[in-house]
Amino acid sequence: xxxxxxxHPQQVKGPFAVLDIGSSKLACLIIEQxxxxxxxxxxxxxxxxxxxxxxEISDLAEFSATLGKVVEAAERKASLTIxxxxxxxxxxxxxxxxSRHQLELADSLVGARDIRRLLTKQFQSPLxxxxxxxxxxxxxxxxxxxxxxxNPKGMRASHLSVDITSLTIDSSAYLNxxxxxxxxxxxxxxxxxxxxxxxxxxxxxxxxxLGALILDMGGGTTSAALFLHGGIIGLVSVxxxxxxxxxxxxxxxxLSLSDAERxxxxxxxxxxxxxxxxxxxxxPPPFAARGDNFVPASAPFQMQDLQLSNGEVIxxxxxxxxxxxxxxxxxxxxxxxxxxxGLANHISKRVVLTGGASQLTGMADFVSQYWQRHASLAxxxxxxxxxxTTSGPAYAAPIGMALQLMKIADTPHQSYHPASLSxxxxxxxxxxxxxxx
Numbered sequence: 001x002x003x004x005x006x007x008h009p010q011q012v013k014g015p016f017a018v019l020d021i022g023s024s025k026l027a028c029l030i031i032e033q034x035x036x037x038x039x040x041x042x043x044x045x046x047x048x049x050x051x052x053x054x055x056e057i058s059d060l061a062e063f064s065a066t067l068g069k070v071v072e073a074a075e076r077k078a079s080l081t082i083x084x085x086x087x088x089x090x091x092x093x094x095x096x097x098x099s100r101h102q103l104e105l106a107d108s109l110v111g112a113r114d115i116r117r118l119l120t121k122q123f124q125s126p127l128x129x130x131x132x133x134x135x136x137x138x139x140x141x142x143x144x145x146x147x148x149x150x151n152p153k154g155m156r157a158s159h160l161s162v163d164i165t166s167l168t169i170d171s172s173a174y175l176n177x178x179x180x181x182x183x184x185x186x187x188x189x190x191x192x193x194x195x196x197x198x199x200x201x202x203x204x205x206x207x208x209x210l211g212a213l214i215l216d217m218g219g220g221t222t223s224a225a226l227f228l229h230g231g232i233i234g235l236v237s238v239x240x241x242x243x244x245x246x247x248x249x250x251x252x253x254x255l256s257l258s259d260a261e262r263x264x265x266x267x268x269x270x271x272x273x274x275x276x277x278x279x280x281x282x283x284p285p286p287f288a289a290r291g292d293n294f295v296p297a298s299a300p301f302q303m304q305d306l307q308l309s310n311g312e313v314i315x316x317x318x319x320x321x322x323x324x325x326x327x328x329x330x331x332x333x334x335x336x337x338x339x340x341x342g343l344a345n346h347i348s349k350r351v352v353l354t355g356g357a358s359q360l361t362g363m364a365d366f367v368s369q370y371w372q373r374h375a376s377l378a379x380x381x382x383x384x385x386x387x388x389t390t391s392g393p394a395y396a397a398p399i400g401m402a403l404q405l406m407k408i409a410d411t412p413h414q415s416y417h418p419a420s421l422s423x424x425x426x427x428x429x430x431x432x433x434x435x436x437x
Contacts, residue, residue, distance in 0.1 A: 015042060016405065017071060017082040020194070020398040021089040021177070023052050023220025023243055024356065026066055027395065028074040030082065031383075031402045039383045039402055042080075044395075045073035054239040055091025055221035057176045068184040085181050086189040088197045088401040090221040092169030096235040096341075098139065099125065102161040110143070110152045110160055122164050132174040134191050135167040137231040150230075165232050167193055190405060195223035196232055197400030198354040200407070202378035202393075203227060211348030214378070215334070215367070216397065217357035219243045224334050226343050233346060236337035238330060242357030245326050252322050259309040264360070267306055269320045270327050271362035323360065331370050351375040354396040 020027040027046045031039050047070040051062030075081055101121040105114055122136055140148045143157035152160055169191075178188040195216035203212055207227070214225040223237040245268075250260035304316045338344045351373050353364055358377060367375040379392060380399040 015078065015080055015082065016189075016402075017074065017085050018398040018401045018405075019067065019071065019085055019087045020395070020401075021049075021052065021055075021087060021091075022194075022218050022356070023049055023055055023090075023241065025049055025219070026070045027398060028070045029395070029398050029402070030074050030078045030080070033406060037406065039399075039406065041383060041399075043074050043077035045070050045077060047073070049219070053220060054241075054243075055089065055218070055237075056173065057180070060176060060180060064180040064183040067180050071184065071186065083187060084189040085186040086192075086401055086405060087177055087181070088192045088194050088397045089173075089177065090194040090216065090218045090223050090237065090397075092134075092173035092193075094193050094223065094235055094237050095131070095168050096232065097166050097168075098163055098233060099166065100161055100163050102159055104159055105157060108156045108158060110155045110157060112153060114160055115153060118160055118162055119164070122166065127168060130171050131168040132171045133166060133168050134174070134193065135196060137165045139163040139165060139229055139231045139233065165234075167196060167232070167235060169193075190401075192401050192404060193223065193225070193235060194218065194355070194397035195225035195237075196235060197398070197404055198352075198378065198396040199225050199227050199232065199400065200403040201380040201383070201396045201400035202352055202354060204381075205230065207350065210350075211346070212350040212352055213347050213373075215351055215353050215355075215358070215375075217241055217330070217353065217355040217363075219356060222330050222334060222355075222357070224338065226338070226346060228346055228348070234338070234341055234343040236334060236341060236343070238333040238337065240326070240330050240333065241355075245323055245357065245360075248326055249319070249322055253308060253312070253314065254310055255308060263306075263308070263319070264323070267316060267319060268323055269316070269361040270324050270366040271320055272324070272366070320362075324366070327360075327363070327366065328370070331367065335371075347371075347373070349373050352378045354378045354393040356394040358393050 015030055015032045018029050018031065025046055026049055027044065029044045030042045032042050033039055047066055050066045051057060051059035057063050071085065099122065101118055103114060103118040127133060140150065140163055141152045142148055142161045143152055143155055144159050145161065149155065174191060177191060181188045195214050198216050199208060199214045202214065209230045211228045214227065216223045218241045220241045220243050221237055221239055222241050223235065225232055226234045246257060246261045246264055249255065249264055250257050253260070255263065305313050306316055306319060307313050335344065338347065351367055351371060353367065353375060364375045364377055377393055378396050380396050383399050383402070
């Protein structure tokens with residue numbers, strides 16, 4: 001499986017469904033596009049994840065059953081039935097690559113056919129074994145090797161080239177998600193990445209052009225998508241997220257996972273103690289041992305007490321000290337992945353946080369201090385019908401996926417995937433006609 005299933009413009013007319021696959025929850029939105037192009041959320045449903053670990057399907061039967069339940073709940077609320085399911089997910093071992101393609105022009109005038117022929121070269125390039133292409137994005141065109149332009153149509157040149165970012169995932173991840181959809185009598189439409197999609201819902205066109213880093217912190221994974229010149233120039237991911245923080249709290253404080261999750265959501269914070277923020281060295285006061293491998297990141301300073309479900313009492317600051325080392329680890333791993341991909345020098349001064357785990361108290365301030373860049377929580381824009389549940393960072397990815405579908409539908413050369421048509425002589429003939437005529 002090395003190709004993306006084609007998306008045609010007519011497939012996104014009328015109400016459509018977007019499913020956000022997370023390690024902690026599945027969320028389904030049913031969205032409708034108005035005549036003026038605006039999007040409205042008709043209904044939404046959420047269900048605890050099953051059969052998912054760190055963003056990957058671990059039990060297909062459990063995952064398929066949960067997928068069916070959440071889609072059915074959204075359909076029932078919207079009083080309609082959907083056939084195609086578009087999915088955004090954080091897993092699949094996402095990888096990004098930028099490639100340049102060049103075309104010699106038959107005459108000196110750049111036409112729509114020349115642009116289609118140039119973009120088709122990307123789909124004709126072989127993919128690494130076991131990889132599936134899920135998204136391509138043009139970063140910019142060049143005429144005669146220089147003069148970057150946004151739209152070369154109608155310009156004079158002898159050669160036309162384009163830089164394209166490709167996002168790929170493991171073919172097995174693609175096939176398993178498709179299989180789960182088919183188990184529920186649904187067709188898999190487009191498959192996207194959570195961080196990449198969040199950039200469309202939370203960043204303005206100007207912000208994507210000037211540069212921004214989307215940090216999507218989910219339940220089992222954290223992904224970072226780097227935007228510049230209007231598109232994605234790189235994407236990295238690590239298999240750590242909010243679930244690992246919950247497990248840290250459960251292990252260190254001897255709580256059940258459900259109690260630890262509730263404590264994290266209600267009282268969790270990554271805010272350093274006042275003493276640590278000032279660089280003071282404080283002697284840690286006595287505290288009951290929680291295991292030989294645990295060392296608080298800083299001395300408890302805020303002495304406001306929290307009573308745990310097991311009857312013990314801890315300071316609020318101690319809870320923050322339990323949470324913060326895992327956040328530091330995640331940010332450090334993301335930084336190393338960006339450096340390994342040659343992307344670290346392109347990070348702008350703006351970091352935007354999305355995903356459920358990003359909502360911990362003090363997260364934006366902590367990321368700002370850790371990376372020395374301005375960081376803020378993201379909220380989806382350009383979509384109406386959002387309520388208090390769906391308007392926060394946790395729903396940035398599925399709403400971004402909906403906007404991406406509209407973008408594809410409005411761009412003729414992206415409305416089909418040439419590689420998906422090359423399996424039969426008729427498919428190859430159709431591709432040739434669309435590309436050259």
